[in-house]
Amino acid sequence: RRTEILTNHLRHDPPTATTILQQNGCLCYSPPELSESNSVTFDVREMRRLLDGHNLEERDWLFGLIIQSGLFNRREVDGRVFVSPDYNQSMEQQREMTMKRIAYLLDRGVFRGWLTGDGPQEELRKLALHEVIGMYDHSLAVKLGVHIFLW
Template sequence: MDRINFRTQIISGHLQPPTTDILLHVTPCLSYTPPELTEPQPTFNTKSLRKLLDGQSADIIDYIFNLMIQSPLFSPKNKGGRVFITPDYNQSMEQQREMTMRRIGYLRDTGLFNGWFEKPAPDGDLWMFAMAETVGVFDHSLGIKLGVHFFLWGGALRFMGTKRHHDKWFKSTETFEVKGCFAMTGLGHGSNVRGIETITRYDASTSEFIINTPCESAQKYWIGGAANHATHTIVFSQLEINGVNDGMHAFIAQIRDENGNVCPNVRIADCGHKIGLNGADNGRIWFDNLRIPRENLLNSVADVSPDGKYLSAIKDPDQGIIVKC
């Protein structure tokens, strides 16, 4: 019975609005030393193994690794004539988050992300995944931050948006003028998009969508990048027009200004210290009738006309991104 009461108290805490910016007590990380600095050299042929594992991506991985070992941000260490890089997991959560963003800034300044959205498949896709793998092997927090920004935020723009979104957002995403996150997961439904409780309604008088978090279980939860750095997010929400639910759609919403201040009608809380990946800032987001332009609907398969007519070539609600409950 005590165990049930304890779990009930924990769940109740999740359903209450935050009363402080610090939701969890900070616990120091465990002491960590990378094995490559303490273990002996392997006895097998590492070049043959690497050729098998990395294949045609080996040159890309070497290029990115060489960029990293040139910067003290990646803590390069010379051991036996070889250079190793490793993050310091003994830093505080705040230090790890700040260092992750400084590393992203360095990689951006080297031009690593230039032309991200212009690289043709399949070679472009292999390049992107090799980049994600390389930075993730160094520090998974860095891989998560870049993955959320480029693969989730950027991928939604690419595949769910159209030319108007590509023209407006691609370049600023590559330069990190815009820092994106991906607000699909919710406290009450996890990643079950049919169960999304966020509601967006269209106001034809102003040509705006109005995004609202109607209850605590509808809050966007565990959103990577939201706690500290993201300026914009992709919001997954039920779309209602004239009282009719037209299913789940995705919208672009600004959540912070250029100075990092949280936007009006948006509330953000920090998920706090985690057992790992503390360089990635997970957060919670609420929307209080946030107004966004009509053009911020990602409209690759469905759109809303200025006068409020719902337009879609998809008739089956189980197809595409339109999911009707």
């Protein structure tokens, strides 16, 4: 089915005045909450295992640390917790917050073994936690990457 759709996109004749405004099936979007039931039809844990691959418990632990702290701009909306950097701050304020976040994570053992750990398991742990940090704030991940991964 997917190949058929892609082939149709590639083999279309140039549009005429009458075909320009025609509806195309793959250009229509209907949010899943309108067309699907609320029940998940696949195993979320299995999907995470497939996508994340390793160190799932430690990734969850770090997400937990991030959403617990006010340093990460925690907001709760309709029962869901969101965290995101505050890009409305000045560059100096953002740098200060980045250092406070690093200190917070350091105090909680996030960076244990990042420089001294040996072996593939320690390397995978470091990469997994760095991915989690990068999902929150790229500038925080870059700062850590420059000072630790380029060591």
